[in-house]
Amino acid sequence: MFRNPSIFGLNEVDPLSGRGAMYLRYDADKNPIGESDLLHELLHAATQRALSITKSGQIRAELESIRAVLKRTFDQVLTSPRSTEQARNDAEFFSRVMDDEHELLAYGVTSPTFRQWAQQLDASGRF
Numbered sequence: 001m002f003r004n005p006s007i008f009g010l011n012e013v014d015p016l017s018g019r020g021a022m023y024l025r026y027d028a029d030k031n032p033i034g035e036s037d038l039l040h041e042l043l044h045a046a047t048q049r050a051l052s053i054t055k056s057g058q059i060r061a062e063l064e065s066i067r068a069v070l071k072r073t074f075d076q077v078l079t080s081p082r083s084t085e086q087a088r089n090d091a092e093f094f095s096r097v098m099d100d101e102h103e104l105l106a107y108g109v110t111s112p113t114f115r116q117w118a119q120q121l122d123a124s125g126r127f
Helices: 035-053 057-079 085-097 101-110 112-120
Strands: 009-013 020-024
Touching: 020 035, 035 101, 057 085, 057 101, 057 112, 085 101, 085 112, 101 112
Parallel strands: none
Antiparallel strands: 009 020
8 A cells, every 4th residue: 555655644535425534654663653744644635525526627727837836946946056955855855745736735734844935936936
């Protein structure tokens, strides 16, 4: 179920019944689950079904547009010689994990680092 060692949780929703299940990895020695990890996974549980049944293509399109701007910004940070090592590490992480609108919402609410990134951007996605 958890092929990627950096994944702490997994949410599944049956599209026919709407019933969901959440699975959490617990490994106290290697990857203990913290409060922010649990909040992140609970947020997925709360938003996943709503996003899957929304009739508004506009909402999904707007989230995808935001995600695309962020991905371009992360790519710019990764290739800029002026970026700090910490900025490159953050950009690499978020570029890797932010693969859909579900992760955009979850990290947007639960990650202080991600929110700091977003607050530094102008409307075009530049620092």
